[in-house]
Amino acid sequence: MIGEYLALPWAGVLFIVTATGATANLLGSDGSALWMTLTMPSAERHDIRGRQLAWLLMVGPVAFFAAATAIAISGHYWTIPFALSLTAAALGAGGGLVVLNSVYRLEPMIDAHKRGNNLFDHPVGWWQFMSLFVLALILLAPTFGVLLLGTALESEELLLLGVPAGIATGWLYYWGFGRLAYIRLEAKGPELLNFMLRGKEGAAQQSEAGDTKPTFDAVTKSMSPRIQLIFYGCMFVGMLATFPQGLVPLIIKLAGGGAPSWFLALFLSEVYQWSMIAFMLVCGVLLLGNMSRLYFSYRKRLRPERQTEEKRSKERGL
Numbered sequence: 001m002i003g004e005y006l007a008l009p010w011a012g013v014l015f016i017v018t019a020t021g022a023t024a025n026l027l028g029s030d031g032s033a034l035w036m037t038l039t040m041p042s043a044e045r046h047d048i049r050g051r052q053l054a055w056l057l058m059v060g061p062v063a064f065f066a067a068a069t070a071i072a073i074s075g076h077y078w079t080i081p082f083a084l085s086l087t088a089a090a091l092g093a094g095g096g097l098v099v100l101n102s103v104y105r106l107e108p109m110i111d112a113h114k115r116g117n118n119l120f121d122h123p124v125g126w127w128q129f130m131s132l133f134v135l136a137l138i139l140l141a142p143t144f145g146v147l148l149l150g151t152a153l154e155s156e157e158l159l160l161l162g163v164p165a166g167i168a169t170g171w172l173y174y175w176g177f178g179r180l181a182y183i184r185l186e187a188k189g190p191e192l193l194n195f196m197l198r199g200k201e202g203a204a205q206q207s208e209a210g211d212t213k214p215t216f217d218a219v220t221k222s223m224s225p226r227i228q229l230i231f232y233g234c235m236f237v238g239m240l241a242t243f244p245q246g247l248v249p250l251i252i253k254l255a256g257g258g259a260p261s262w263f264l265a266l267f268l269s270e271v272y273q274w275s276m277i278a279f280m281l282v283c284g285v286l287l288l289g290n291m292s293r294l295y296f297s298y299r300k301r302l303r304p305e306r307q308t309e310e311k312r313s314k315e316r317g318l
Helices: 008-022 028-038 044-074 077-105 126-136 141-152 155-207 217-222 225-254 271-301 305-316
Strands: none
Touching: 008 044, 008 126, 028 044, 028 155, 044 077, 044 155, 077 126, 077 141, 077 155, 126 217, 126 225, 141 155, 141 225, 217 271, 225 271
């Protein structure tokens, strides 16, 4: 069975990437309390690092417990290098992404003292959740590559090397993304607080005035219904083809095969399986690329005309 062998080292990882997506708006959950950080000299760095540490302390123990429990129940202890490597890398990636996303894609929320226990008082946009979920998985590629190479070469040394590789890449993500986050908070703190206080409508007005970059909602709403259908179709089908129908069957094949489940490529004969996997990956990448092209082209159209005039003036040397 697929779950018996393949899912074990991913138990902790799946929890981490889900937690990463669910806490994508980490800074926004404080509401207007952001002003307290901004009024304290040089507090931005400590605030970001404190949030990262708190996130690790909340997510890390549960992730390692989930991975250890799954392995202990199954008895497949050969997956320990995979579990340790991928969990360490995912923790670092998640701990860095949540703060970085919070300062670049902040979503205003109700102040904490005004919120109840209703889940809808703590919203996380679908786009934010999925983008961080997928990005966290992509950031595991270096560590996963070392593990795959060790598996392909049947090298125990390479498999064990995956553990320090996972720790190193995780630390790099944690430190690097955290640094980018507090630099951004130091530079754009007042603007972020203003956005938090004014909400999306105020941000949309600022976007029209050219004060801030257009939001995702503003960009998608500027599309016609037909283009929106193409945009979201490329997003959905592209992700479906790239990940569950492309990368997952690829991993299953490299791991020695398993039950076909709902993976189209694995229902085909051995001769055509690799071709179908490659086809799915190519289609997925092309569709996601077209989605990105549409997004950035419509985002560019929302730039105010006066910015274009200023650019023309500079080019003329005026």
